[in-house]
Every structure is written in C-alpha cells, then in structure tokens.
Amino acid sequence: MKKKLAFIFALAFALFIGWGALTPTTAQAATDDSLSQVQKKGKLVMGTSPDYPPYEFQATVHGKSKIVGMDVAVGQKIAKDLGVKLVVKSMSFDSLLVALQTGKVDMVISGMNPTPARKKNVDFTHLYYQGGYSIVVNKSEKGLYKDKDSFKGKTIGAQTGSTMFNETKKQTTGTKVKGMTSVSDLILALQSHKIDGVAMEKPSAQAYVANNKQLAMIPSHFDLSSSDTSAAVAFKKGSTSLVNAANKSVDQIRKQNLVNKKYLPAAGKHLKTNTVNTSMWHYWKAFLTGVKYTLIITVCSVFFGFILGVILSLARMAHGGVLKTGLRWLATAYVEFIRGTPMMVQVMFVYFGLGLIVNLPALTSGIIAISLNSGAYIAEYIRGGINSVDEGQTEAARSLGLTSASTLRYVVLPQALKNIWPSLGNEFITLIKDSSIVSIIGVSELIFQSNIVRSDTYRGVAPIAVIMVLYFIMTFTASRILNYFERRMQHD
Amino acid sequence: MTKPIIEVKNLAKNFDKNVVLKDITEQVDPGQVVVVIGPSGSGKSTFLRCLNLLETPTSGQVSFDGQDLTTLDTKRVNALREEMGMVFQSFNLFPNMSVLENIKLAPMKVKGMGNDEATKLAHQLLQQVNLDDHADAFPTSLSGGQAQRVAIARALAMNPKVMLFDEPTSALDPEMVGEVLNVMQDLAAQGMTMVVVTHEMGFAKSVADRVWFMDDGYIQENSTPADFFAHPKTDRAKDFLSKILM
Numbered sequence: 001m002k003k004k005l006a007f008i009f010a011l012a013f014a015l016f017i018g019w020g021a022l023t024p025t026t027a028q029a030a031t032d033d034s035l036s037q038v039q040k041k042g043k044l045v046m047g048t049s050p051d052y053p054p055y056e057f058q059a060t061v062h063g064k065s066k067i068v069g070m071d072v073a074v075g076q077k078i079a080k081d082l083g084v085k086l087v088v089k090s091m092s093f094d095s096l097l098v099a100l101q102t103g104k105v106d107m108v109i110s111g112m113n114p115t116p117a118r119k120k121n122v123d124f125t126h127l128y129y130q131g132g133y134s135i136v137v138n139k140s141e142k143g144l145y146k147d148k149d150s151f152k153g154k155t156i157g158a159q160t161g162s163t164m165f166n167e168t169k170k171q172t173t174g175t176k177v178k179g180m181t182s183v184s185d186l187i188l189a190l191q192s193h194k195i196d197g198v199a200m201e202k203p204s205a206q207a208y209v210a211n212n213k214q215l216a217m218i219p220s221h222f223d224l225s226s227s228d229t230s231a232a233v234a235f236k237k238g239s240t241s242l243v244n245a246a247n248k249s250v251d252q253i254r255k256q257n258l259v260n261k262k263y264l265p266a267a268g269k270h271l272k273t274n275t276v277n278t279s280m281w282h283y284w285k286a287f288l289t290g291v292k293y294t295l296i297i298t299v300c301s302v303f304f305g306f307i308l309g310v311i312l313s314l315a316r317m318a319h320g321g322v323l324k325t326g327l328r329w330l331a332t333a334y335v336e337f338i339r340g341t342p343m344m345v346q347v348m349f350v351y352f353g354l355g356l357i358v359n360l361p362a363l364t365s366g367i368i369a370i371s372l373n374s375g376a377y378i379a380e381y382i383r384g385g386i387n388s389v390d391e392g393q394t395e396a397a398r399s400l401g402l403t404s405a406s407t408l409r410y411v412v413l414p415q416a417l418k419n420i421w422p423s424l425g426n427e428f429i430t431l432i433k434d435s436s437i438v439s440i441i442g443v444s445e446l447i448f449q450s451n452i453v454r455s456d457t458y459r460g461v462a463p464i465a466v467i468m469v470l471y472f473i474m475t476f477t478a479s480r481i482l483n484y485f486e487r488r489m490q491h492d
Numbered sequence: 493m494t495k496p497i498i499e500v501k502n503l504a505k506n507f508d509k510n511v512v513l514k515d516i517t518e519q520v521d522p523g524q525v526v527v528v529i530g531p532s533g534s535g536k537s538t539f540l541r542c543l544n545l546l547e548t549p550t551s552g553q554v555s556f557d558g559q560d561l562t563t564l565d566t567k568r569v570n571a572l573r574e575e576m577g578m579v580f581q582s583f584n585l586f587p588n589m590s591v592l593e594n595i596k597l598a599p600m601k602v603k604g605m606g607n608d609e610a611t612k613l614a615h616q617l618l619q620q621v622n623l624d625d626h627a628d629a630f631p632t633s634l635s636g637g638q639a640q641r642v643a644i645a646r647a648l649a650m651n652p653k654v655m656l657f658d659e660p661t662s663a664l665d666p667e668m669v670g671e672v673l674n675v676m677q678d679l680a681a682q683g684m685t686m687v688v689v690t691h692e693m694g695f696a697k698s699v700a701d702r703v704w705f706m707d708d709g710y711i712q713e714n715s716t717p718a719d720f721f722a723h724p725k726t727d728r729a730k731d732f733l734s735k736i737l738m
Contacts, residue, residue, distance in 0.1 A: 392580060392582055395580065396578075397586075398573065399546065399577070400573070400597070400602065401574030402601060406601050410597060414588045415587065418588065489588075
C-alpha cells in the first residue's frame with residue numbers, strides 16, 4: 001500500500017511538471033502578432049551554434065570574444081531592415097529548434113537546411129545561400145578517398161542533428177556514421193584517427209582546410225535536393241508576418257549576391273585574425289570567464305540546494321496529521337523523481353520547459369535546475385545526519401523548554417551538519433564538475449568557454465588540458481577549505 | 493493543606509500492545525523529595541517521562557501547578573517544561589557546545605536572557621556544582637560525574653520548580669556516584685521539589701520524604717522511607733528489598 005501510494009504521488013508530480021510543457025503548443029496559431037511583438041521589443045534574438053566557420057564562429061574582435069560569420073551578417077541585415085537591434089545567443093545545434101519553439105530565441109540562423117521534417121515544426125524563409133557538401137580528410141590520406149563511396153568499412157563523422165548526419169547515414173553503405181555535437185570535436189577526432197572523414201558544408205570545409213595545413217577536402221557527391229544543401233532562416237511556426245518581413249531582406253541578399261560578395265570575405269578576414277595567436281595565454285580572459293561562471297553556478301546551487309535540502313529533509317521526517325503525511329509523501333516523491341532523472345534533462349527542462357511560462361535567462365535556469373537537483377541529494381544527507389543525532393539530545397533540549405524549531409536549530413542541526421560535513425563537501429566538489437552540464441543551454445561556464453577557444457584556435461587538445469588543470473585547482477582548493485572547517489568542528 | 497504541585501490521575505501508557513503504566517494516581521507536594529524505586533522494566537522511567545510529556549500518556553491526567561498538561565497545546569507545554577528540569581541517565585549534554593554554552597542556551601533562547609546575565613548565572617551554577625574551572629571545556633573532555641553535575645546545573649539554569657532525575661547515577665563509575673548525590677542532597681536541603689528514579693537506596697533512606705515502590709505498571713506502595721525499608725507491606729516489595737539489601 002505504501003509503495004503504491006508513493007508511486008501515485010510520483011506520477012502525479014511528473015504529470016504536474018509535464019503539463020506545463022504540453023499545453024501551450026495547441027494555443028499557437030490563434031493570432032499572428034510575431035512581427036509587431038519583435039518591433040515592440042526593439043530587438044531580434046538570433047540563435048546559432050557558433051562552431052561552424054565561416055557560417056558562424058567565435059572571434060576575438062578588439063580583445064573581446066564575439067560571434068561572427070556570414071550567418072550573423074544575414075541576421076544583422078534582417079534586424080536592420082526591421083529597424084530593431086540584433087542579439088545573438090549561442091547554444092548547441094541540437095537545442096536551437098527547441099529554443100525557437102519555446103520562445104528563447106526569435107529566429108535561428110545556423111546554416112540550417114529547410115528539410116521537410118523541420119518544416120513541420122518551424123517556418124523557413126526563402127533560401128539565403130546554396131552550397132554543397134564536402135568531406136574533410138587528413139591530408140596524408142587524401143589519396144585514399146575520392147568521394148562518399150570510398151569510405152566502405154570506415155567512419156565518417158557529422159554534426160549531430162544536422163542534415164549531413166542523416167544524409168550520410170542514408171546514402172552510404174558499409175560506412176559507419178559517427179555523430180558529435182560540435183564540428184571542432186569532429187576535426188579533432190579526424191586528426192586523432194578516430195574517424196576517417198568529416199562531412200560538412202563546402203564553405204566550412206574550405207575554412208577548416210585553409211586554417212589547418214594537415215587537412216584536405218574532397219567532393220562528397222551526395223545526391224541532394226536543393227533544400228538539403230541550402231540554408232534558410234527559421235522562425236517559430238505560425239509567425240507568418242515575421243517570415244514575410246524577413247523574406248524581403250533574404251531576397252535582397254540573393255539578388256545582390258551579398259553572401260559571396262560581402263559576407264563570406266568578411267568572415268574569412270576574421271578567420272585569419274583568429275588564427276594569428278593561438279597560444280592559450282592569449283585566451284586567459286575566456287578561461288577566467290569560465291571559472292567565474294562555474295564558481296557562481298556552484299556556490300549559488302549549493303547555497304539554495306542546502307536550504308531546499310533542509311526543508312525537504314524536514315518534510316520527509318514530518319509525522320502527524322494528514323497535512324504532515326501529505327507533505328512527507330510530496331517530499332519523498334520529489335526526492336525520488338529528481339534522483340531518478342538525469343541532471344542534463346532537468347537543466348533542459350527548466351530552461352526550455354519552464355521557459356514557456358516565464359522567460360528565464362540561461363544562467364538563472366542553470367542555477368535553478370542544479371539547485372533543485374542538488375537539494376534532493378542534500379536532503380538525503382541531512383536526513384541521515386539528523387537521524388544520526390542521539391534522541392537524548394532532543395529530549396534534553398525539549399525538557400529545557402526549547403521549541404522544536406530551536407531544538408533543531410541550536411542542538412540537532414549543528415551536530416547533524418558535523419556528521420555529514422564530508423558528504424556535503426563531496427557534493428560541493430561534485431557540483432563544481434557537474435555544473436559543466438549547463439554548457440548545453442549556452443551558459444559560459446568553463447566547458448563552454450573551452451569549446452569556444454577550441455573552435456577559435458582550431459586547437460583541439462590544449463584547451464582541454466587547460467580546463468583540466470583549472471578544474472583540479474578549483475576542486476583541490478575547495479577540498480582544502482572544507483577540511484579546514486571540518487577540523488574546526490572537532491571538539492574532541 | 494498545601495496544593496500539590498504534581499498531580500497524576502489514572503495515568504496509563506502503552507507502546508502499541510506493550511502496557512507499561514496501568515493506572516497511577518499519586519501527587520507530589522511542593523518541597524517534597526519523592527524517590528521512585530522498583531525492579532527494572534517496572535515503568536519507572538516511562539512514568540517520569542510522562543510527567544513532563546516527553547512521553548504522551550495514553551490516558552489519564554498529568555497536572556502541573558493545577559494545569560492538566562495533556563489538554564494543553566504545544567506552546568503551553570513548552571512553557572511548563574521550563575519549570576520542570578530534567579536530568580538524564582546518559583547526561584545528554586550538547587557536544588557541540590562548551591560547558592558554559594550548554595548552560596546558557598535555554599535561558600537565552602527560551603527566556604530571552606542577555607548574554608552577560610546568562611554568563612553570570614552559568615558561572616554561579618557551576619560554582620554550586622563545583623565545576624567553575626571547567627566552564628570552557630567541551631562535554632567530551634569531562635568525566636561522567638562532572639558531566640552529570642553540568643547537566644544538573646543546566647537544568648537549574650531555567651530556575652525550575654521541580655527537578656526530575658532519571659537514574660542520574662546509573663551510568664557512572666562507582667567512585668563518581670558520591671559527587672552527584674551530594675549535589676542532589678544540597679538541592680533537596682535548599683527545598684527543591686524532586687522526583688528521583690534511582691537504585692541508590694542510601695539516598696532514598698537519607699534524603700527522601702516519600703518512597704514510591706513501583707512494579708508491574710502500578711505504584712504498589714507509597715510510604716516514608718523509614719516505614720518502607722523497615723516494614724514493606726506487599727510481597728513484591730519484600731521480594732525486591734531482599735534482593736537488593738542482601
């Protein structure tokens with residue numbers, strides 16, 4: 001009976017959360033005020049995955065890291081024609097369409113092909129660029145490959161969620177297809193011979209080959225319709241007025257051939273300046289930003305997680321009337337649910353799911369998600385800690401006339417805290433590392449920053465080594481500090 | 493005739509199906525020292541813990557100063573607990589605080605006493621139990637006898653009307669029993685109302701005004717120590733005394 005009840009509670013809880021995500025999709029097509037909304041806001045938010053030069057990538061402009069590339073130029077043109085300011089938001093390619101559907105961004109320009117499947121979920125403008133696919137290989141092995149059919153028994157890599165990934169799967173036989181989130185990871189995999197070729201759009205391939213002497217490119221000879229090889233701007237489904245307005249800009253771009261004449265050469269210049277100084281020292285600011293956000297996320301999450309943990313643990317130990325029993329079930333269901341789902345899913349849920357109701361910035365979403373997660377774990381530590389304090393302590397305090405709240409605060413919790421300090425310290429150190437999960441929603445913590453440096457410098461390993469050292473410095477310092485307080489709490 | 497300070501009527505307590513207290517009706521007058529004796533498992537500790545509601549009675553009434561505790565809300569119960577100090581077999585000092593802090597906690601947090609006043613009071617009480625030189629020590633560094641004396645001082649800090657002692661010397665090494673009993677004797681001499689559960693028959697004989705003999709969930713005898721030890725009325729009491737007095 002008890003188990004069954006707990007299950008029902010967990011289910012109800014899950015449904016409650018899920019409900020928020022499911023309802024709004026039906027209410028979309030009602031009225032289309034997308035254009036006036038953007039004009040009212042005075043800004044147009046563009047989502048992109050800046051690891052795809054020359055479409056979009058990070059470059060250091062006047063000492064500041066900035067997203068540049070031909071897609072950004074397209075975005076700027078659209079925003080300018082609408083008379084609003086362009087705001088560029090970066091996130092992983094996989095998350096782009098979700099961000100669009102949940103209103104995190106107003107449009108997506110990320111070398112995205114308007115495939116029929118995508119067209120079902122979002123609206124596309126006319127094409128602003130038509131390219132083709134190439135395959136990047138190691139220069140030393142260039143002689144081995146002619147086109148996509150030369151990779152029998154070999155592995156081709158492609159960006160997860162991209163058209164290339166699907167087409168490579170469909171149009172090759174006996175070839176393994178390896179998907180990775182970022183192109184710079186794919187290039188690294190290629191250079192370390194984990195994969196034998198990387199399928200990508202021609203302009204990107206040209207950029208990589210121009211910047212890296214060890215790479216070469218070959219034609220792919222994929223059989224593709226024009227919608228598969230071309231790029232368009234994506235808007236939320238049903239925002240016809242906005243699409244029509246953007247189409248005017250896109251048509252101008254095509255008519256004046258702006259991409260080839262202006263945008264690509266400009267992007268190429270950034271690529272050149274980008275690779276001038278690829279030493280890690282040159283990027284210390286980027287790493288520092290990463291460390292800063294990693295620490296902000298961790299400290300805030302542990303703080304709020306601890307408060308939540310105390311509340312949850314007390315709720316889980318509540319005994320008495322219907323209200324307290326209900327509270328106990330609810331807290332138990334929460335803890336079980338959070339522990340039973342991956343943190344990554346929780347982070348995405350808070351950012352995209354909760355984003356349907358309130359528009360939270362990525363950093364806030366990340367802190368909320370990790371606090372909610374860590375609260376569940378800390379609650380269990382605290383519950384164990386409180387149970388480990390002798391019942392006689394409570395009795396002595398109560399016999400002196402202390403209220404149950406004062407007893408908890410002055411007598412039980414300090415002792416519980418001492419008992420669970422090593423576990424809490426462990427949680428803190430784990431969070432320093434696990435906070436990296438929020439990089440998927442584009443928070444510029446350490447992992448995210450290292451990815452930027454990697455695509456900036458075309459150096460795959462060095463940034464990883466740097467952040468490894470940085471993470472270790474942070475966790476080691478944290479563990480020293482925690483040990484110091486642990487010693488101070490010992491009275492015997 | 494003085495009004496009784498503690499009045500117990502038809503008190504019963506069971507833990508699930510285990511009936512510990514069956515039907516107890518007794519009273520304690522102000523200034524009285526009552527010693528509760530009886531074989532292990534006879535319900536002595538449970539009885540004592542029902543007096544300040546650390547255990548909730550299953551039925552019956554427990555009145556303190558004319559108020560029935562079983563009918564009061566938590567807030568009022570907390571207020572009345574201040575007036576009943578309790579000393580435990582296992583001391584239950586707070587290990588995360590120094591001796592001084594142990595004593596100061598309740599006066600400051602419950603009565604809202606200022607730090608200076610509480611410190612002064614704590615030193616006074618420590619002098620009373622001969623431990624002022626240990627004010628800054630932590631409980632883990634104290635001997636059992638010292639810890640129990642601190643526990644008594646801690647209970648006294650709330651200026652209680654009644655002190656409840658739950659086998660205060662049972663966990664002590666024999667050579668430390670005396671120092672604790674001396675403190676209790678002094679308290680009794682000062683006129684403190686005390687209910688003491690103990691196996692120290694010497695203490696019962698010399699300090700108690702009344703001896704309650706408890707067995708099988710009932711108070712079997714209630715008499716003066718002289719009467720009880722010389723002329724036990726029930727067979728159970730005779731049997732008990734023959735075992736402990738050899």
